Amino acid sequence: xxxxxxxxxxxxxxxxxxxxxxxAGFSVLSFDNFSNSSAEALNRVQQLTGKNLISIQxxxxxxxxxxxxxxxxxxxxxxxxxxxxxxxxxxQLPLHYYDNNVAGTVTLCRVMRDFGVKKxxxxxxxxxxxxxxxxxxxxxxxxxxxxxxxxxKLMIEHILEDLVKAEPDWGITLLRYFNPVGAHDSGRxxxxxxxxxxxxxxFISQVAVGKRASLSVFxxxxxTHDGTGVRDYxxxxxxxxxxxxxxxxxxxxxxxxxxxxxxxxxxxVLDMVNAFSRVNAVSVPFTIAPRRPGDIATCYAQPGKAKxxxxxxxxxxxxxxxxxxxxxxxxxxxGYSR
Amino acid sequence: xxxxxxxxxxxxxxxxxxxxxxxAGFSVLSFDNFSNSSAEALNRVQQLTGKNLISIQxxxxxxxxxxxxxxxxxxxxxxxxxxxxxxxxxxQLPLHYYDNNVAGTVTLCRVMRDFGVKKxxxxxxxxxxxxxxxxxxxxxxxxxxxxxxxxxKLMIEHILEDLVKAEPDWGITLLRYFNPVGAHDSGRxxxxxxxxxxxxxxFISQVAVGKRASLSVFxxxxxTHDGTGVRDYxxxxxxxxxxxxxxxxxxxxxxxxxxxxxxxxxxxVLDMVNAFSRVNAVSVPFTIAPRRPGDIATCYAQPGKAKxxxxxxxxxxxxxxxxxxxxxxxxxxxGYSR
Numbered sequence: 001x002x003x004x005x006x007x008x009x010x011x012x013x014x015x016x017x018x019x020x021x022x023x024a025g026f027s028v029l030s031f032d033n034f035s036n037s038s039a040e041a042l043n044r045v046q047q048l049t050g051k052n053l054i055s056i057q058x059x060x061x062x063x064x065x066x067x068x069x070x071x072x073x074x075x076x077x078x079x080x081x082x083x084x085x086x087x088x089x090x091x092q093l094p095l096h097y098y099d100n101n102v103a104g105t106v107t108l109c110r111v112m113r114d115f116g117v118k119k120x121x122x123x124x125x126x127x128x129x130x131x132x133x134x135x136x137x138x139x140x141x142x143x144x145x146x147x148x149x150x151x152x153k154l155m156i157e158h159i160l161e162d163l164v165k166a167e168p169d170w171g172i173t174l175l176r177y178f179n180p181v182g183a184h185d186s187g188r189x190x191x192x193x194x195x196x197x198x199x200x201x202x203f204i205s206q207v208a209v210g211k212r213a214s215l216s217v218f219x220x221x222x223x224t225h226d227g228t229g230v231r232d233y234x235x236x237x238x239x240x241x242x243x244x245x246x247x248x249x250x251x252x253x254x255x256x257x258x259x260x261x262x263x264x265x266x267x268x269v270l271d272m273v274n275a276f277s278r279v280n281a282v283s284v285p286f287t288i289a290p291r292r293p294g295d296i297a298t299c300y301a302q303p304g305k306a307k308x309x310x311x312x313x314x315x316x317x318x319x320x321x322x323x324x325x326x327x328x329x330x331x332x333x334x335g336y337s338r
Numbered sequence: 339x340x341x342x343x344x345x346x347x348x349x350x351x352x353x354x355x356x357x358x359x360x361x362a363g364f365s366v367l368s369f370d371n372f373s374n375s376s377a378e379a380l381n382r383v384q385q386l387t388g389k390n391l392i393s394i395q396x397x398x399x400x401x402x403x404x405x406x407x408x409x410x411x412x413x414x415x416x417x418x419x420x421x422x423x424x425x426x427x428x429x430q431l432p433l434h435y436y437d438n439n440v441a442g443t444v445t446l447c448r449v450m451r452d453f454g455v456k457k458x459x460x461x462x463x464x465x466x467x468x469x470x471x472x473x474x475x476x477x478x479x480x481x482x483x484x485x486x487x488x489x490x491k492l493m494i495e496h497i498l499e500d501l502v503k504a505e506p507d508w509g510i511t512l513l514r515y516f517n518p519v520g521a522h523d524s525g526r527x528x529x530x531x532x533x534x535x536x537x538x539x540x541f542i543s544q545v546a547v548g549k550r551a552s553l554s555v556f557x558x559x560x561x562t563h564d565g566t567g568v569r570d571y572x573x574x575x576x577x578x579x580x581x582x583x584x585x586x587x588x589x590x591x592x593x594x595x596x597x598x599x600x601x602x603x604x605x606x607v608l609d610m611v612n613a614f615s616r617v618n619a620v621s622v623p624f625t626i627a628p629r630r631p632g633d634i635a636t637c638y639a640q641p642g643k644a645k646x647x648x649x650x651x652x653x654x655x656x657x658x659x660x661x662x663x664x665x666x667x668x669x670x671x672x673g674y675s676r
Binding site for chain 2: 094095098099103106109110113145148159162
């Protein structure tokens with residue numbers, strides 16, 4: 001068995017997956033342009049596991065660099081994390097998002113095909129469900145996009161579906177992430193957003209550590225148990241293990257499957273704030289702000305397909321999520337020392 | 339006023355548009371990789387108009403070549419024809435289609451933006467209406483895709499819409515072509531499909547000229563006046579003039595508009611065969627074959643928006659279409675001498 005190539009392997013989910021793969025005995029090759037990640041994450045993964053991985057700096061849009069990579073290393077499968085992921089930024093820089101995410105994926109797949117590598121785990125997102133009409137959301141729910149980031153994920157799903165129709169010997173898993181949070185319980189690797197965090201948990205952590213004054217809670221009049229938006233938060237270590245399971249599944253299966261990675265349980269913004277305060281014994285000042293356009297009230301996964309097909313389910317608790325987020329934040333107040 | 343850049347300028351619609359643009363006084367720069375077209379078409383355009391254009395061989399996926407082009411020539415607007423267009427082939431080679439059509443368009447737009455060129459006429463297609471539920475089809479009809487070719491056109495529409503939302507100083511027209519047929523009435527330029535034609539009219543012409551034994555009519559049990567499929571055939575010279583009108587419109591307008599280019603009238607397969615035989619006094623042997631999966635019964639445009647916004651409407655008749663197709667076929671039995 002050759003290397004598992006992780007594009008974007010130094011990112012938040014990539015680095016946690018690298019760690020789980022090394023622990024499961026896989027050989028790991030990371031290819032990352034470090035545009036929104038740090039090589040230090042992979043150094044720490046090696047320290048934590050006591051195992052080596054190979055880290056190459058490069059961009060998936062650079063076809064020559066990809067061909068060089070596939071020539072040089074025996075690659076048996078790819079986990080494709082590389083991509084831009086900030087919703088707000090995507091509305092400002094749509095060409096940048098379509099270039100990185102969509103064109104980048106097409107280039108990656110063309111090179112994979114030319115080198116006979118046809119096992120792919122793709123980082124999709126629950127965002128492809130758009131404004132979901134029902135919860136829990138099954139994989140068969142209608143898809144739509146509400147911003148260029150989501151549109152790029154949806155386009156890639158369509159492209160990969162067409163690819164498998166044309167070449168049925170591919171094995172592709174579309175992993176639709178819900179809301180990844182938390183960090184490795186060592187506190188050594190975690191989410192290191194640049195600038196103002198787009199997501200709730202890093203924001204809570206930065207408020208708790210004193211880096212930001214207060215959390216804005218966008219809307220407290222949604223039809224939920226406390227009026228704030230409900231999401232399916234999933235511990236990043238659970239998520240990472242889902243990738244290991246998907247790769248093991250692809251060792252014996254071709255075709256394409258979309259699979260939700262979520263817990264199946266929704267927590268509100270205030271649930272998260274309260275759990276964070278309670279478990280970590282810190283205060284998280286917040287203020288109620290108007291709803292953000294485009295936000296929906298409630299979103300959580302129907303997680304049964306992952307259990308049935310991959311034998312995977314989330315195991316970490318809400319308390320694990322907030323404890324591990326805080327441990328990472330306290331130990332690394334400036335992330336990977338930028 | 340600088341050059342109008344025609345990507346894919348040597349193709350069927352590109353060459354007819356080059357001719358109309360030259361006749362209307364525009365300066366024309368063609369950029370074509372000649373993967374499915376011939377430089378000879380542009381030689382003839384120059385002979386027919388008595389005017390010169392610039393023809394550069396290159397590929398829109400080659401960012402460096404595009405940057406060179408935009409550096410070297412003062413370009414004021416782009417008509418983006420370049421793209422692959424065979425539905426059947428697209429299901430076999432989806433990555434090739436997404437790479438050429440989608441990634442190519444993203445690269446083109448990135449370079450345009452960097453050079454401050456923000457006027458774009460895009461070759462879209464009625465295929466974005468998928469299996470349309472109602473005819474005539476207005477521009478506001480729901481969109482969907484039934485194959486990778488159509489999906490690529492739909493993705494590009496989404497990308498360009500997001501681009502204009504982010505940068506409102508762009509002016510973009512999505513021209514949704516119905517079924518282009520015919521040729522310039524000189525018989526000197528026309529459609530030159532490689533291999534077995536995908537479209538009805540070149541197939542009829544090749545049967546009439548004796549190159550193929552018989553036309554297969556796919557289905558004669560559709561709910562139409564004679565049981566065969568009904569489409570909105572539009573003369574390529576009318577279509578070309580629509581592009582001139584769109585460019586003139588963009589001289590004074592920003593934002594994005596999708597505009598049907600069709601006649602608003604549907605003709606059946608047998609209508610076309612009969613008109614071809616009657617006008618050209620040739621016989622077109624045909625046999626009835628089973629329906630093709632994915633074909634719909636009836637498709638024609640609601641053409642009013644083009645009239646209202648561009649002051650354009652189709653002027654050529656069905657007899658013009660079949661006469662001009664035949665004149666081109668007879669004078670060029672092997673197309674541009676391949």
